[in-house]
Amino acid sequence: xxxxxxTPLRPFAAGKDAVEVNAGxxxxxxxxxxxxxxxxxxxxxxxxxxxxxxxxxxxxxxxxRYLPEKEATEVSPADTLSxxxxxxxxx
Amino acid sequence: MTTLQIEKPVxxxxxxxxxxxxxxxxxxxxxxxxxxxxxxxxxxxxAGNARTDSAHNRYxxxxxxxxxxxxxxxxxxxxxxxxxxxxPDHPAQWSQTDLAEAHWLDCSYVITAVANGQAAATNxxxxxxxxxxxxxxxxxxxxxxxxxxx
Numbered sequence: 353x354x355x356x357x358x359t360p361l362r363p364f365a366a367g368k369d370a371v372e373v374n375a376g377x378x379x380x381x382x383x384x385x386x387x388x389x390x391x392x393x394x395x396x397x398x399x400x401x402x403x404x405x406x407x408x409x410x411x412x413x414x415x416x417r418y419l420p421e422k423e424a425t426e427v428s429p430a431d432t433l434s435x436x437x438x439x440x441x442x443x
Numbered sequence: 444m445t446t447l448q449i450e451k452p453v454x455x456x457x458x459x460x461x462x463x464x465x466x467x468x469x470x471x472x473x474x475x476x477x478x479x480x481x482x483x484x485x486x487x488x489x490a491g492n493a494r495t496d497s498a499h500n501r502y503x504x505x506x507x508x509x510x511x512x513x514x515x516x517x518x519x520x521x522x523x524x525x526x527x528x529x530x531p532d533h534p535a536q537w538s539q540t541d542l543a544e545a546h547w548l549d550c551s552y553v554i555t556a557v558a559n560g561q562a563a564a565t566n567x568x569x570x571x572x573x574x575x576x577x578x579x580x581x582x583x584x585x586x587x588x589x590x591x592x593x
Contacts, residue, residue: 356513356517358547359523359524359547359549359550360546360547360550360570363549363573369517369522394574395575404575406544406546408506410506410510413510415506415507434510434513436506436513438506438509438546439470439503439504439509439544439546439547440494440502440544441501441502441503441528441538441540441541441544441545441552442494442500442501442540442541442544443468443531443538443540443541
């Protein structure tokens with residue numbers, strides 16, 4: 353499956369905007385991603401191993417945090433994961 | 444220091460967006476290509492402000508909308524280079540809120556002051572650093588360019 357890498361994380365993924373992984377679950381896919389590109393880990397996960405609060409992960413068009421199985425959701429080769437850091441602010 | 448190059452129609456559009464949404468903050472994405480001297484912005488995409496509870500001084504682009512923006516940027520063969528928003532009756536300077544909520548490292552954050560409904564200064568800030576702990580905004584000049592002839 354394809355994991356799309358957002359602009360700010362590409363330097364930590366060898367400059368790639370997409371990475372192919374072979375995994376059975378979302379958690380497995382993210383684990384393989386950070387095994388291949390270890391510098392990504394601190395940007396995606398807290399020291400406790402949870403996805404950072406400002407990092408949104410989408411499985412196809414679904415926000416993973418709202419899926420019943422969350423990161424344990426099974427995936428297929430045709431699925432995609434998108435990593436989307438939050439955008440907010442104000443004066 | 445980096446420089447943000449932005450095509451004039453895009454520059455005008457993001458400033459006009461701030462006038463349209465006044466007295467609320469507008470927000471949107473900037474699409475472009477990376478260059479050694481900084482981002483070259485070729486397009487912008489308006490976004491909705493999800494902070495309807497405090498739109499006069501807060502903005503947020505929903506993750507679902509960001510997903511669509513990301514997809515559109517890939518379709519256009521461009522990268523998300525940064526984001527823009529407006530400060531109604533407030534300077535075009537980043538705030539502590541802007542910094543705390545900024546996570547797109549090495550991208551440009553463009554802010555337009557909108558005074559009494561009229562776009563005033565537009566400034567750009569590159570989010571420098573390589574971690575959440577050392578991120579900081581660095582000002583960058585904006586170079587407005589006429590679009591290339593077809």
